[in-house]
Amino acid sequence: MERIGSRRVYEGRVIDVRVDEFRYDDGETAEREIAEHPGAVGIVAHDGERIYLVRQPREAVAEAALLEVPAGKLDVEGESPLECAQRELVEEIGMRASAWTEIKRFYTSPGFAEEEVTLFVATGLDEVADHRPDPHERIEVVQWPLADLDGAIDACADAKSLIALLLFRGLRG
Amino acid sequence: MERIGSRRVYEGRVIDVRVDEFRYDDGETAEREIAEHPGAVGIVAHDGERIYLVRQPREAVAEAALLEVPAGKLDVEGESPLECAQRELVEEIGMRASAWTEIKRFYTSPGFAEEEVTLFVATGLDEVADHRPDPHERIEVVQWPLADLDGAIDACADAKSLIALLLFRGLRG
Numbered sequence: 001m002e003r004i005g006s007r008r009v010y011e012g013r014v015i016d017v018r019v020d021e022f023r024y025d026d027g028e029t030a031e032r033e034i035a036e037h038p039g040a041v042g043i044v045a046h047d048g049e050r051i052y053l054v055r056q057p058r059e060a061v062a063e064a065a066l067l068e069v070p071a072g073k074l075d076v077e078g079e080s081p082l083e084c085a086q087r088e089l090v091e092e093i094g095m096r097a098s099a100w101t102e103i104k105r106f107y108t109s110p111g112f113a114e115e116e117v118t119l120f121v122a123t124g125l126d127e128v129a130d131h132r133p134d135p136h137e138r139i140e141v142v143q144w145p146l147a148d149l150d151g152a153i154d155a156c157a158d159a160k161s162l163i164a165l166l167l168f169r170g171l172r173g
Numbered sequence: 174m175e176r177i178g179s180r181r182v183y184e185g186r187v188i189d190v191r192v193d194e195f196r197y198d199d200g201e202t203a204e205r206e207i208a209e210h211p212g213a214v215g216i217v218a219h220d221g222e223r224i225y226l227v228r229q230p231r232e233a234v235a236e237a238a239l240l241e242v243p244a245g246k247l248d249v250e251g252e253s254p255l256e257c258a259q260r261e262l263v264e265e266i267g268m269r270a271s272a273w274t275e276i277k278r279f280y281t282s283p284g285f286a287e288e289e290v291t292l293f294v295a296t297g298l299d300e301v302a303d304h305r306p307d308p309h310e311r312i313e314v315v316q317w318p319l320a321d322l323d324g325a326i327d328a329c330a331d332a333k334s335l336i337a338l339l340l341f342r343g344l345r346g
Contacts, residue, residue, distance in 0.1 A: 001230060010183040010190060014206045014285055017188055022232050024311070033187045034233040035208050035286070057174060058283035059195050060207040066283060073284075107331045108282040110231035110239060111246075112187055113208070115282055138197070158280045159332035166339035 001025065009033070037115035039074040041085040042160035044168045045097060045122040046146055052093045052125070053142040053152065053161075067142060067152070068161045071117075081118035089122060093141045094131030098124030103167050108159050119164045121171070174198065182206070210288035212247040214258040215333035217341045218270060218295040219319055225266045225298070226315040226325065226334075240315060240325070241334045244290075254291035262295060266314045267304030271297030276340050281332050292337045294344070 005021035016036040023029045045052045055065045072088035074081065082100060089095050101121045108115045133139060144152045149172075153165050178194035189209040196202045218225045228238045245261035247254065255273060262268055274294045281288045306312060317325045322345075326338045 001232070001236065003232075009185060012182065012190060012192075012206045013204075015190055015208055017183060017185060017190070019185075020232060024230075030232075030309075031186075032232045033185045035188055037285075040284075057197075058280070059174070059176075059193060059203075059205045060285060060287050061280045061283045061289065063174065066280075104335075105330065106335055107231070107234045107239075109286065109288055110234045110331050112210075112233060113282065113286065114233050116234065136203075157278065158283050159336065162277075162279055162336045163332065163339065166336065166343070170339070170342070 004029070033112065035113040035115075037073075037113055039081070039116045039118070040071060040160070041074070041081050041088060042069045042071040042117055042119045042164045043085050043089055043122050044069055044103075044120070044164050045089060045093065045095060045125060047123070047125050049146055050143040051146055051149070051152060051165075052095065053144050054092050055140040055142050057138055058158075062157075065138075065140070066158060067155050068158050069156075069164050071160055082120070085118070085120050085122070090128050090131065091134070092137075092139055094128050094133065095125045096128055097122035098126070103171070104163060106159075106163060117160050117163075119160065119167065121168060177202070206285065208286040208288075210246075210286055212254070213244060213288060213290045213333070214247070214254050214261060215242045215244040215290055215292045215337045216258050216262055216295050217242055217276075217293070217337050218262060218266065218268060218298060220296070220298050222319055223316040224319055224322070224325060224338075225268065226317050227265050228313040228315050230311055231331075235330075238311075238313070239331060240328050241331055242329075242337050244333055255293070258291070258293050258295070263301050263304065264307065265310075265312055267301050267306065268298045269301055270295035271299070276344070277336060279332075279336060290333045290336075292333065292340065294341060 010017040070092040104119045183190040243265040277292045
């Protein structure tokens with residue numbers, strides 16, 4: 001399979017859409033409409049007793065705020081997934097971590113979106129002095145007991161949080 | 174939080190985009206760009222020895238075909254998630270199942286897309302006579318040994334397959 005053409009069909013503030021044309025090995029061609037995305041990260045941050053989660057409005061899907069792992073988009077030019085995760089952990093929960101382990105990369109919805117998410121476990125947490133969260137983000141930090149990891153999995157409803165917490169549960173054995 | 178306005182800004186073949194305006198309880202307003210989506214289903218189908226997976230091209234994200242659980246979009250008017258899952262299981266792997274259990278609903282990427290996926294476990298499998306897969310779908314059925322569930326989790330890279338298989342692993346204890 002090779003890509004033989006590509007054109008931008010919509011440019012929004014957050015979402016851009018392009019249509020790519022592909023030729024398969026048997027000669028057949030097909031067009032695919034793709035929502036462009038720079039990629040994202042998600043973080044299981046814990047101190048051995050608590051996991052640090054966030055609750056925030058997700059206007060696209062729900063009336064109520066969703067419980068999620070700290071996360072963010074790769075929207076800074078040249079930033080690696082690890083650098084993005086380190087920045088987002090400070091921005092969203094006011095913490096730095098001394099140990100980072102990448103546990104998985106996955107696609108949120110490969111039928112129509114190119115978004116790839118890189119997941120990390122972060123430990124060795126330290127509070128950042130003078131952390132002031134961005135009020136426009138409307139993010140509430142939730143300290144969840146690690147002993148109730150199953151409860152956090154039940155309470156989450158987005159792909160990155162579920163995969164991060166389910167994989168983390170498996171790693172803890 | 175309430176939605177106070179909505180306008181369609183892009184209509185494509187698969188993807189539509191709308192911009193909604195919200196007012197929060199404190200009076201502040203914000204606009205959100207949202208990729209519309211009818212929802213989807215994913216299915217863990219197994220006969221006690223093998224899980225039935227599929228391998229298919231995902232041009233949006235990868236050169237090679239991806240290994241996934243059988244899945245599909247709610248693109249038939251009035252169809253419930255269960256009916257969609259039953260239809261997709263026949264279309265993709267040529268099987269019917271006598272027992273269906275819903276195990277989770279989740280959002281693939283709630284920051285920008287409204288896609289919600291409903292996951293099922295399907296057992297009591299029976300082959301459908303005269304099943305002819307759609308050649309344009311380019312789907313290859315993969316019978317994966319249930320004893321190597323961890324290997325399937327490692328080999329999958331999309332949200333619905335990972336969440337479905339990880340939850341299924343947890344249910345098996």
